[in-house]
Amino acid sequence: MKPVVGVVVSNKMQKSVVVAVDRLFHHKIFNRYVKRTSKFMAHDEQNQCNIGDRVKLDPSRPLSKRKNWIVAEILKKARIYTPPSADSIAQSSSITKPPSTPST
Amino acid sequence: MARSDPLIIGRVIGDVIDPFNPSVKMSVTYNNKQVYNGHELFPSSVNLKPRVQVHDGDLKSFFTLIMTDPDVPGPSDPYLREHLHWIVTDIPGTTDATFGKEIVSYEVPRPNIGIHRFAFILFKQNRRGSVVPPSTRDRFFTKKFAEQNQLGLPVAAVYYNCQRETAARRR
Numbered sequence: 001m002k003p004v005v006g007v008v009v010s011n012k013m014q015k016s017v018v019v020a021v022d023r024l025f026h027h028k029i030f031n032r033y034v035k036r037t038s039k040f041m042a043h044d045e046q047n048q049c050n051i052g053d054r055v056k057l058d059p060s061r062p063l064s065k066r067k068n069w070i071v072a073e074i075l076k077k078a079r080i081y082t083p084p085s086a087d088s089i090a091q092s093s094s095i096t097k098p099p100s101t102p103s104t
Numbered sequence: 105m106a107r108s109d110p111l112i113i114g115r116v117i118g119d120v121i122d123p124f125n126p127s128v129k130m131s132v133t134y135n136n137k138q139v140y141n142g143h144e145l146f147p148s149s150v151n152l153k154p155r156v157q158v159h160d161g162d163l164k165s166f167f168t169l170i171m172t173d174p175d176v177p178g179p180s181d182p183y184l185r186e187h188l189h190w191i192v193t194d195i196p197g198t199t200d201a202t203f204g205k206e207i208v209s210y211e212v213p214r215p216n217i218g219i220h221r222f223a224f225i226l227f228k229q230n231r232r233g234s235v236v237p238p239s240t241r242d243r244f245f246t247k248k249f250a251e252q253n254q255l256g257l258p259v260a261a262v263y264y265n266c267q268r269e270t271a272a273r274r275r
Contacts (some may be wrong), residue, residue, distance in 0.1 A: 015180065060218050061114040061142060062265060063179060 004057040005075065008049045009039065016067060017042050017049045019057060042069040051076025110141035119174045120246050123251050127157035128197075130226050130260035139224070144265045145173045153190070153201075153210040154260050156224065158260075161197020166229040169201055169211075169256060171222065178217030181214065186242040189213065189222065193235040207237040215266050218261070223263040227255035240270055 006021035019040050027034045043056070043063050049055060054076040057069040084092075111117045117124075132139040133155045139145070158167055171190035175182050187210045195204035198260045213260060214220055227250055229235065250256065 059113050062144075064218065101151065 004040075004059075004069070006040070006049060008051055008053045008055060008059065008078075011044070011047075013063050015044055015047055017044045017055075019055060019056075019069070019071075028090055031070065037096060041067040042071050043067055044071045049074065050078050052080075054078075065090050111261055111263070114142055114220060114221060114263055116174075116261060120172060120223050121225055121258050121261060122247060124214065124257040124259070124261075126258075128226060128259040128261050130159060130261055130262065131157045131159065132224050133157075139262055139264045141262055142265060144219075144267070146192070147215065147266060147269050148212055150213050150222075150266065153176050154224075155252055156192070156195075156201040157169070158197055158199060158226065161228075163196045163198065166193070166232050167195040167197065167204075167259070168227045168229055168235050168253075169195060170225045170227070170246055171202070172225070172244060172251070173215075173222050175214065175215070175220040175221055179219060181219075183223040184242060186246065187245045188238065188241040191235075194232050198257070207235065208241070211241065213266050215268050217268075218268045219265050221275040222266055223261060225258050227257075228259050230254055255260065 006019040007102055009020045010018040010019050019042050021038050022038060023036055023038070024033045025036065026032075040057065041058050041064075042063050043060065049071060055074050056072045058072040060070045062066060062068055063070075107223055109117070134145065134150055135152065135261040137149070138143075140153070157170055161167065169192045170188070173187045173189060174185050176187040180200075184246070188208060191208035192201045192206050193205040195201055204220075213220070236256070238249060
C-alpha cells in the first residue's frame with residue numbers, strides 16, 4: 001500500500017490531528033498536472049505533533065466518526081519560531097549600547 | 105499475513121491475538137446477516153446469539169469459540185481490556201456452535217463509549233473437554249487463556265464494529 005504522507009494543519013484536539021495530504025493527477029482535458037488536497041483526521045496517541053510537521057499515516061479501524069488513520073511516525077518536525085524573551089532583549093541591548101560620554 | 109489484512113488494520117492481531125495463518129473457514133451470522141471484518145452492526149441487531157459455522161475439519165476434530173471485546177470501557181483508554189462475551193467449546197468440525205458446549209453464556213454487546221470491536225476467535229482443541237472456563241468475564245486475556253488451555257494459535261477470526269445506538273439513529 002502506498003504510504004500516505006502529509007502535513008499537520010491542526011492539533012487543537014486531544015490525541016487527534018488534522019493532516020493535509022496533497023496528490024497530483026494528470027488532467028486529460030487540460031493536459032496538466034493538477035494538485036488536490038485531502039484533509040484527514042488522525043490519531044496522535046502521544047500528543048506530540050505540531051502544526052507544520054510532516055507525518056506518515058497508517059490506516060486503522062474507525063476510531064471515531066471521522067477518524068480512520070493513525071500517525072505512524074513524524075518524518076520532519078516543523079521549525080517553530082520562539083520569540084526572544086524580555087530578559088534576553090534587555091541583555092542584548094546593554095551589550096550593544098555604546099558607553100555614554102559625560103556632557104559638559 | 106499481509107499488512108492490508110483487515111485483522112491487522114483493525115488491530116485485532118496485536119490487541120487480542122498473535123499473528124496466525126487462517127486454516128479453517130468460519131462464518132458468523134446474526135439473523136441471516138453475515139459478519140465481515142470491520143463492518144458495523146447495531147446493538148439492536150446483535151441481541152440474539154449468532155450462528156457460528158465451522159466449515160472445515162471433521163467430526164473428530166473439536167474447536168473452541170471465544171467472543172471478546174478489547175475496547176472496554178472505551179477505545180481511547182481500554183484499561184479494562186478485554187471483556188469476555190461468549191465461550192463455546194467442543195464444537196465438532198463441519199457443524200455449528202449449537203453442537204458445542206457453552207461454558208460462558210452469551211452476553212449482549214452494549215458498547216457505551218466510542219466504537220467497540222467484537223472479535224470471534226476460533227481455536228482448535230487437542231482433545232475434547234480440555235477447556236476450563238475462566239473465573240470472570242472482566243480483564244480476560246485471549247492469549248493467556250489459549251496458553252493455559254493448550255489451544256495454540258487461532259485457526260480463524262472475524263470481528264465487527266459496534267457503537268451505542270442513540271435515539272436519533274433508531275428513528
